[in-house]
Amino acid sequence: MTETSHAPLTLIAPAKLNLFLHINGRREDGYHELETLFTFLNFGDDLTFSLTDDRKITVTGDTQGIPTHDNLIYKAAFLLQQHCQCQQGVNIHLVKRLPMGGGVGGGSSDAATTLLALNRLWNCNLSLAELAQLGVTLGADVPVFINGHTAIAHGIGEQLHNVELTPGWFCVVHPGEHVSTAEIFTHPDLKRDTAKLKADWQTENLRNDCEPLVKKLCPEVEKALQWLLKYAPSKMTGTGACCFAEFSTQAEAEQVLAQLPEKWTGFVATSATLSPAHTALNAHFEMK
Numbered sequence: 001m002t003e004t005s006h007a008p009l010t011l012i013a014p015a016k017l018n019l020f021l022h023i024n025g026r027r028e029d030g031y032h033e034l035e036t037l038f039t040f041l042n043f044g045d046d047l048t049f050s051l052t053d054d055r056k057i058t059v060t061g062d063t064q065g066i067p068t069h070d071n072l073i074y075k076a077a078f079l080l081q082q083h084c085q086c087q088q089g090v091n092i093h094l095v096k097r098l099p100m101g102g103g104v105g106g107g108s109s110d111a112a113t114t115l116l117a118l119n120r121l122w123n124c125n126l127s128l129a130e131l132a133q134l135g136v137t138l139g140a141d142v143p144v145f146i147n148g149h150t151a152i153a154h155g156i157g158e159q160l161h162n163v164e165l166t167p168g169w170f171c172v173v174h175p176g177e178h179v180s181t182a183e184i185f186t187h188p189d190l191k192r193d194t195a196k197l198k199a200d201w202q203t204e205n206l207r208n209d210c211e212p213l214v215k216k217l218c219p220e221v222e223k224a225l226q227w228l229l230k231y232a233p234s235k236m237t238g239t240g241a242c243c244f245a246e247f248s249t250q251a252e253a254e255q256v257l258a259q260l261p262e263k264w265t266g267f268v269a270t271s272a273t274l275s276p277a278h279t280a281l282n283a284h285f286e287m288k
């Protein structure tokens, strides 16, 4: 492997939260029609990209036992390299902070940051819409990270309508359980009949339709939601297992995190209307 003259580029793969998640129905292919509000957090994994002159793609760092060819980072890089017939390679070094299967979208965000970064570094020049089209083949959540704006998603999560939200401080708790998205979506007890949102959706009862089922299957999720509820309204993100509560100041959110029972992990972060990956990437290329 020969590294090129490019200096390595480090970018964040931010966490997302589903501020609500309604399930409206099930399609014939098994995927579910959703309505969900995605926002980004200023907290996530770090990916460092070092270009090489051969076509090899390697992933190092906290890969947590995932075989390289199954890693969404490798899959994203390979997909783009094939699609654009790119002659360069890359080493991608991962610092993992987001809990796997935690509902904060770590794998999808890693894939999206890889597509966004390599599109620039390899000079592929695909539009965000083209990158999102490639990305959705890796996971339903990848397009929202490519789009990079707080948005309500419809369809299976790929039709995005940008919205503006006032940023807040979030305390996110991971109650130690790994929830399989596929298991929740194939469970017979999942609520799948919520009515579609109306124009004035802000006034509706916004909730996470996966929550009752996940609470039943994972008692620690129920406990984390109850624990957070002592301080502020609590919700689960995605198909779990992470739960969150919003606060107006950093100090309030940090005070709650400081009291977190030792058996759980958590973090505090602000939300961001624009994905911090886009902000960092734009800053890097403007500087050049």
Ligand SMILES: C[C@@](CO)(OP(=O)(O)O)[C@H](O)COP(=O)(O)OP(=O)(O)OC[C@H]1O[C@@H](n2ccc(N)nc2=O)[C@H](O)[C@@H]1O
Pocket: 018, 021, 030, 031, 032, 033, 034, 036, 102, 103, 104, 105, 108, 138, 139, 140, 141, 142, 155, 156, 157, 181, 182, 185, 186, 237, 238, 239, 240
């Ligand atoms: C429902 C969400 C909300 O954010 O859950 P989380 O994964 O974040 O918890 C996501 O859209 C998940 O996106 P992602 O994790 O990328 O899903 P995929 O890998 O495409 O699919 C995992 C499994 O979930 C099911 N699935 C996923 C999305 C969807 N709209 N309907 C589904 O039924 C499919 O059965 C699939 O086998």
Ligand SMILES: Nc1ncnc2c1ncn2[C@@H]1O[C@H](COP(=O)(O)OP(=O)(O)O)[C@@H](O)[C@H]1O
Pocket: 066, 070, 071, 072, 073, 098, 099, 100, 101, 102, 103, 104, 105, 106, 107, 108, 109, 110, 181, 238, 239, 240
């Ligand atoms: N780079 C990656 N980071 C996290 N998970 C990955 C990665 N590559 C593949 N995966 C697989 O994707 C699954 C879902 O991961 P993740 O995106 O963290 O969950 P969620 O969508 O619930 O937040 C993991 O259990 C793991 O097997």
